[in-house]
Amino acid sequence: MKKQFCLLLLLSGLALSGLAQPAPNASAAIQFIKLGNTLREVDKPQQSIELLLRALPVVKGKDLYWEAVAYENLGLAYNDQENTTEAIRYFQKAQLIYKALKYTASETAMNELIDGATGKKEYAGIDIGSSGIKLAIFSTKLEDGFYTKLIRSKPDSPNVTLISGTNQSFEAGQAVLRAYVDSIRQHKIPAERIYVAFSSGINDGLGKQPGLRRKLYDFLSAELPKGVQCDTTLTAAREAELYTVGAIPRKMWTSTSCMDIGSGNTKGGYYDDNQSFHAVSFPFGTKSLPALIDKDRSMGLEQYRQEAQRIIKTIADSTLKKTNADLIGLQQRRTVGFGGGIAWAMVTYLHPEKAGLTAIPLTASDVERFKRLALTDYQALLHPDMTDITDATTRKKAEKDIANAQSQFNEKQIIAGALWLEAVVRAYDNTTTAKRLVFIRDSDIGWVTGKFLEDVNRTYERPLASEAK
Structure with missing residues (x-):
């Protein structure tokens, strides 16, 4: 070379x-x-x-x-x-x-x-998730024959637990959405380039409570610009595909699998050589697992730690160790692109010096250390040593990320998330194929950006295919 x-x-x-x-x-x-x-x-x-x-x-x-x-x-x-x-x-x-x-x-x-x-053609995606609402304003860039995203604005997302179904949480979500819509108006983004959707976590969590789901829809729809509707049809499988499109460069699709550990569920997948997407999903996430472990929220931390390890091992043994073609396909991909709040929290706490990087290589040792600190030295995890960070911009970004992580996850959620993350990584390692783990920053809005990247790529591919005939 x-x-x-x-x-x-x-x-x-x-x-x-x-x-x-x-x-x-x-x-x-x-x-x-x-x-x-x-x-x-x-x-x-x-x-x-x-x-x-x-x-x-x-x-x-x-x-x-x-x-x-x-x-x-x-x-x-x-x-x-x-x-x-x-x-x-x-x-x-x-x-x-x-x-x-x-x-x-x-x-x-x-x-x-x-x-x-x-810089005129910008898009806006709003992810209405089980534990918050996220906004991404971005433009597209043509690279290697396909489109990638350039983030123009991504405000910090307040912690709004919409999945609780309370009037207070719905009103808080409405206020957040109102502020986001004002930001979109300032960017003068037309309705056809705005995508708003309930995440699969909301659809799964409120799926058995159609009245509450409709109430949330009515609350939030009232704030949307004219001509913009909220998509309530998203499944975990579809979200996983859009997440892959939005977070992984096209040239890496056939060698990379994705796994996004969200608040309410875990979803992922991969593209095969024929560009067909294979999705997997599990109804377990960083904030839904504690509800299974401590149903009445009465456990002390020591009891919770023991019960969390027992229950998550049982879940992993019954779900992640199933032999099926899609799981085997995931294991065969050399690179694993990780996203979701718990992966972000791990990188934030363990590697504050990498606060400015988009793609961050991880190791199984990182995951094990994260789990160990979550179980045995939580305060040390929350306050990493940053004395070696000399760049002022990186240090400021790291401090901001740490403060956000501390506000978004409590100790029980971190314990559950760390245990589940380790179980997922071990499932990937159950193969002879050497793995490269990579955390992808901004993957929390990967699927809403993926919706537009998918659209513009298809718009580009149609005339290309026609000319090739």
């Missing part, structure tokens, strides 16, 4: 050394256009621009396709330099030619790149 990279730089140097030479012929111009894009990938946008501008006059008006590609690559290079005006100008030039050539997929991609450069 190192030799290939050195060769690339050598070829780049040779090409650029000829900039003062006469204009290249058509064949060399095409090579320059392709090389221009490669130079972008090795973080040399200015050299890319110089090479592309030299090649452009050779193909302009003579080969429309390569003229459009040159414009597109120029737009990308200027975008890398954050020169929005020039980037948009060249994207628009490329778009017009692609349209004339009837290359619909390329035309659609240019439209998305223009929207991305201007």
Whole structure:
């Protein structure tokens, strides 16, 4: 790999050394256009621009396709330099030619790149969960032929226990949603780019109480903008798929499985080689497990610790050790993308120095240490040593995350969540395939962002498939 990279730089140097030479012929111009894009990938946008501008006059008006590609690559290079005006100008030039050539997929991609450069095309997703309401405002970015998300705003989510079904919790949720809708209005996001849904935890938790579920729906729907409805059809399997789309890069789908441990349930899955999604779900979560362990909330902590270990082992033995094709498929994936509140709490407490990172590698030792501290030294877990964090921004973010974790989870919930997380990780390790565990930050809003990523990817894929025929 190192030799290939050195060769690339050598070829780049040779090409650029000829900039003062006469204009290249058509064949060399095409090579320059392709090389221009490669130079972008090795973080040399200015050299890319110089090479592309030299090649452009050779193909302009003579080969429309390569003229459009040159414009597109120029737009990308200027975008890398954050020169929005020039980037948009060249994207628009490329778009017009692609349209004339009837290359619909390329035309659609240019439209998305223009929207991305201007920052105008933003989306909003609202997750109404069993223990809170979350908002994500984001835009999309085209990478490797598929769309990824760029978070523009993700407010801290107050702890609102909607699953309790009380008027107080419903009114608190209504107030949170009202504030979120005001934020969406400030971003001027139209109704067709706003997605609001009951999470599977709400649907499962209130599924046997249709009156309460309808009451919550009426409470919250009153705050939504005109033309926006709340989706109440989400299942754990569907949420798991959207979570995968929203949290995992497309190129990693076939080698990665996901597991999201939420407040009310645990769901996950994986895509096979045919792009079919296989979901698994379990009706156990960080905040629903304590209700099973301590039904009347009367146990002292010592009794609770013993009972939590017994009950969660029984649940794990009866659910996670079942032999079925989907569970085996999960085990065969090398990388496991973890999300959910308890995984976030573990990373927050054990690795405050990684507060600014999006993807954080984990080990089975991290999970075991988290469980051990939860059971034997809870105060030490809640107050990690941060003396080695010298970066002020990272330290501030870590302190904020720790305060949020302390407010969102009590000791009994942390104990139950840590035990369940360990059981899930052990189920994954029950295989000869070596595992790489990765915590994915912002995965708590992964499925609401996944809904739009799925939509825009399909919009892009349809004309691409049509052109391939």
